[in-house]
Structures are given as C-alpha cells and as structure tokens.
Amino acid sequence: MRSLKQNILAGLLSGLSLVAATAVAAEEKIKIVASFSILGDMVEQVIGEHASVTTIVGPDADAHIYQPSLADARSVADADVIFVNGLGFETWSDTLIAESGTKATVHIATDGITPVLVDAEVDPHAWNSLLNGVVYVTNIADVLKQKLPEHANDIDANTSAYIAKLNALDAETKAALAELGDDKRTVVTAHDAFGYLADAYGMNFLAPVGIDSEAEPSAQELAQLIAQLKEDGAAALFVENITSPALVQQISDETGLEIGGRLFSDALSERGGPATSYLAMFKHNLSTLLEALK
Numbered sequence: 221m222r223s224l225k226q227n228i229l230a231g232l233l234s235g236l237s238l239v240a241a242t243a244v245a246a247e248e249k250i251k252i253v254a255s256f257s258i259l260g261d262m263v264e265q266v267i268g269e270h271a272s273v274t275t276i277v278g279p280d281a282d283a284h285i286y287q288p289s290l291a292d293a294r295s296v297a298d299a300d301v302i303f304v305n306g307l308g309f310e311t312w313s314d315t316l317i318a319e320s321g322t323k324a325t326v327h328i329a330t331d332g333i334t335p336v337l338v339d340a341e342v343d344p345h346a347w348n349s350l351l352n353g354v355v356y357v358t359n360i361a362d363v364l365k366q367k368l369p370e371h372a373n374d375i376d377a378n379t380s381a382y383i384a385k386l387n388a389l390d391a392e393t394k395a396a397l398a399e400l401g402d403d404k405r406t407v408v409t410a411h412d413a414f415g416y417l418a419d420a421y422g423m424n425f426l427a428p429v430g431i432d433s434e435a436e437p438s439a440q441e442l443a444q445l446i447a448q449l450k451e452d453g454a455a456a457l458f459v460e461n462i463t464s465p466a467l468v469q470q471i472s473d474e475t476g477l478e479i480g481g482r483l484f485s486d487a488l489s490e491r492g493g494p495a496t497s498y499l500a501m502f503k504h505n506l507s508t509l510l511e512a513l514k
C-alpha cells in the first residue's frame with residue numbers, strides 16, 4: 221500500500237510528465253513552408269491542425285518580384301516540408317532554399333498539370349483553373365500522408381471535403397460564364413495571370429504586361445493593345461490586387477472602356493478582405509467578372 225504522501229507524489233509526477241509530453245507534442249508539430257498565400261491556404265485546408273504552416277509571400281504581395289527576408293531564410297531552414305508552385309513562378313525560391321541549408325523536402329504543387337503557354341512562355345498561374353486546384357490539393361495530400369501517416373484519415377477527410385467544394389465551384393463557374401454572350405468574353409487585366417481561367421471557362425484575357433508582373437510594356441506594345449481594343453472592343457477592364465492600377469487606368473482613359481473592378485490574381489487579400497482563402501478568392505473573381513459583364 222502506498223501512503224497518501226506517495227500517492228500525491230505519484231499523481232504530481234504523472235501530471236508533470238503529461239504536461240511535458242504535451243509540450244513535446246506541440247514542439248514536434250511538423251513545420252511546413254508554402255511559397256505564397258494561395259498555396260499556403262490549400263496546405264492549411266489539407267492538414268488542418270496537424271502542422272504549423274508558414275507562408276513566405278503574404279496577402280496582396282507579388283511573388284514574381286519577391287525578395288526574401290532573413291526571417292524567410294530562417295523559416296525555410298527550420299522547415300520539414302516545403303511546397304512551391306513551380307512553372308517558373310517563384311524565381312527566388314531555388315536560391316533561398318539552397319542557401320538556407322534546409323533539410324526539408326521540396327515539392328512542386330503543379331506536378332502533373334499541363335502548362336498553358338503565353339507567347340511561348342510557360343504560364344505559372346495554374347491555380348486560376350479550379351480543376352488545376354484539385355491537382356494541387358491532391359499533390360499536397362499525397363506528400364503529407366507520407367510525412368504524417370498517423371494523420372492519414374484526417375488528411376483524406378479534409379481533402380475530399382475540400383475537393384468537393386472546388387468541384388462544385390468549378391461547375392458553378394462553368395454554368396455562369398457559359399451564359400455570357402460572345403461579345404462579353406474579352407476582358408483586360410494588368411498582367412497575364414488568367415490564361416488558365418480563359419482556357420478552362422472559355423474567356424479571353426488581354427494584358428499590357430505578360431505573365432511576369434515586373435515586365436514593363438514598351439510604348440509600342442501599349443499603343444498596339446489600345447488600338448486593338450478600340451478596333452475590336454473589350455467587355456471590361458480589371459485592376460489587380462498585386463499590380464499598380466496606373467496602366468489599366470491609362471487604357472481606360474484612352475479607350476473609354478470602364479474598369480469593372482479588382483481581381484485577385486496571384487495572392488489572397490489581407491484578413492477582413494474579400495479573398496482570404498483560395499475558394500473565397502475564386503468566388504470574388506467570378507462575381508466581379510459577372511457583375512461587370514452581365
């Protein structure tokens with residue numbers, strides 16, 4: 221028989237070891253880094269509470285021209301798993317990963333996606349088709365189930381619920397955009413970020429800037445686009461969350477075409493904004509297009 225004192229001591233010790241075990245479990249949560257906000261949201265949807273997810277290029281920021289900070293290098297160095305978009309989107313990520321000395325495994329979320337070409341260049345904005353979004357999410361889930369087999373059931377449940385939502389929004393998008401007349405299908409954005417949306421949903425996007433947001437159009441290219449718009453028309457112009465609205469404003473001034481709103485092309489919105497998740501971003505873009513084009 222243990223004395224009361226021994227029982228209290230044993231109770232305290234088991235309580236203490238429980239606290240210690242919980243602390244260790246919290247510390248041992250696998251660390252995932254995602255290169256930009258849209259991808260970070262997809263990873264969070266798949267993994268839920270079972271990992272800590274850090275995003276390098278945050279909301280409303282431009283991943284094409286991003287310059288990593290020391291804090292980014294630290295996050296990458298500490299990471300267990302890194303997800304990037306690939307297709308040439310993150311021009312800075314290879315150097316950051318190599319110089320950080322990280323032991324993390326690096327995974328390309330667009331694996332298996334058929335790239336769209338814009339002027340013979342690979343368009344990296346593959347997430348702008350929801351069926352490609354399903355490929356991203358499936359790739360992410362495959363990697364995370366291998367890394368965390370103990371959470372495979374949760375990952376599967378999260379993934380199938382999420383994919384069902386992506387498929388439903390894809391069907392809704394196809395049905396809504398199918399109703400637009402042919403004269404409502406050509407729109408202008410600041411940079412060429414919607415090639416996959418155009419392909420998937422039968423739209424035509426024109427842009428003064430190519431697939432890399434940092435490229436400046438020459439005066440001649442801009443004049444050509446404005447002449448084309450005056451000749452052929454376009455249904456609406458849209459500014460973007462990650463690029464300056466000046467160029468689109470200039471096109472609007474010179475063509476008399478109206479600006480139909482703001483699309484989220486390459487990044488989510490800040491918290492409280494209209495596009496805080498991939499699904500919300502896509503819904504916002506769809507309703508902005510429909511409002512301007514109907």
Ligand SMILES: [Zn+2]
Nearest residue numbers: 413431433486
């Ligand atoms: Zn872009």
